[in-house]
Amino acid sequence: MTTPHPRAFVVGHPIGHSRSPLIHGHWLAEHGLPGAYERVDVHPDAFPDFVRSLQAEGWVGGNVTIPHKEAAFRLAQVLTPRAGRIGAVNTLWFEDGRLHGDNTDAPGFLAHLDASLGVGWPEATGASNGRSALVLGAGGAARAILVGLLERGLDRLVVANRSAERAEGLTALDSTRITAIAWDAVPMHLRETGLLINTTALGMAGQDPLALDLAPLPEAAAVADIVYVPLETPLLAAARARGLPAVDGLGMLLHQAVPGFARWFGRRPDVSPALRARIVADLESHR
Structure with missing residues (x-):
């Protein structure tokens, strides 16, 4: 048979x-x-x-x-x-x-970070500001990524979303390590961010771009975007222009x-x- x-x-x-x-x-x-x-x-x-x-x-x-x-x-x-x-x-x-x-999604995102930045990226990106990340968006992808970052042991996670209530809801994952901030407070938090992650649709083909000045990010910081259409989003282009490592969204799709x-x-x-x-x-x- x-x-x-x-x-x-x-x-x-x-x-x-x-x-x-x-x-x-x-x-x-x-x-x-x-x-x-x-x-x-x-x-x-x-x-x-x-x-x-x-x-x-x-x-x-x-x-x-x-x-x-x-x-x-x-x-x-x-x-x-x-x-x-x-x-x-x-x-x-x-x-x-x-x-x-x-x-x-969580291990897929982390595997792509490891492949793109090296497995020591939490220490490398947090050279002067701790093992930290700023996550833009509060949907399902943001929740999965936050869980992955918690598992990886990052010290400080900040979530920003246009709907403050949704961002606040994600702090329940770990109220000691996750903080929610208002969307307009993102620029002032960039200077303390080791890893900036966009989980919103901003920058996706057919959507508005993510308008964000990356100048305040530390020299050791990295930028990731889970959007992969286009592969090079305006956010990633801005990161590369600043000389920062830029991690596209396709790797997460492949690794997950x-x-x-x-x-x-x-x-x-x-x-x-x-x-x-x-x-x-x-x-x-x-x-």
């Missing part, structure tokens, strides 16, 4: 824009593994039934994207501690007959995919230059 090839998915609504099939398809081909990774468009009303039927439909698991991450969190039978803190799930798999859920692939297909892949080049070429072709 032949064993069916593993089938995994990325589910969202809409889902046609997702680059995940390209990423996982690249790894399947690179490692010569049998299997499939498919896009599935599911309306939010139908998502609970979709999740409950996963095993019956032959899925080994998959990725979850907007708008289903919080629903997946509620439906998973077993959660990683990280997913529990974030309150959202982007990776599902079966283990011992139970549906497990994790959020790999690694744990899921390892779960579903049994091989831990690498985020290689060849993979990055393939995704960049795809982004360029759709400009």
Whole structure:
């Protein structure tokens, strides 16, 4: 009796824009593994039934994207501690007959920082101002990144958002290390920031740019943007013009995919230059 090839998915609504099939398809081909990774468009009303039927439909698991991450969190039978803190799930798999859920955005973001800045970046960027970060935005990505930075042991995290109430809500993750500030207070906090992270849509293609003078940032600081369309956002261009390390958003997308692939297909892949080049070429072709 032949064993069916593993089938995994990325589910969202809409889902046609997702680059995940390209990423996982690249790894399947690179490692010569049998299997499939498919896009599935599911309306939010139908998502609970979709999740409950996963095993019956032959899925080994998959990725979850907007708008289903919080629903997946509620439906998973077993959660990683990280997913529990974030309150959202982007990776599902079966283990011992139970549906497990994790959020790999946090380790994906940190893995990209390590690859871009070196694993000692918390000390290097905090040379004169402590191990600190300023996070712009207070959505799901900001929450995941804050959890990752807490796990990495940063001393001081500051969150700024146009809606002050949403920023205040994130301080509950660790009230001793996370502080919320008003959006217009960002410039005065830059001089004490080792790592500036944009998690908003500002700077994304079709959106307003993130207008921010980076002159107050310390000489040892770094700047990251989770936007990857365009790959070089105005914020990152301004960072490079100041001679600061600039970390784009594509690496987070690539690195967050690694744990899921390892779960579903049994091989831990690498985020290689060849993979990055393939995704960049795809982004360029759709400009």
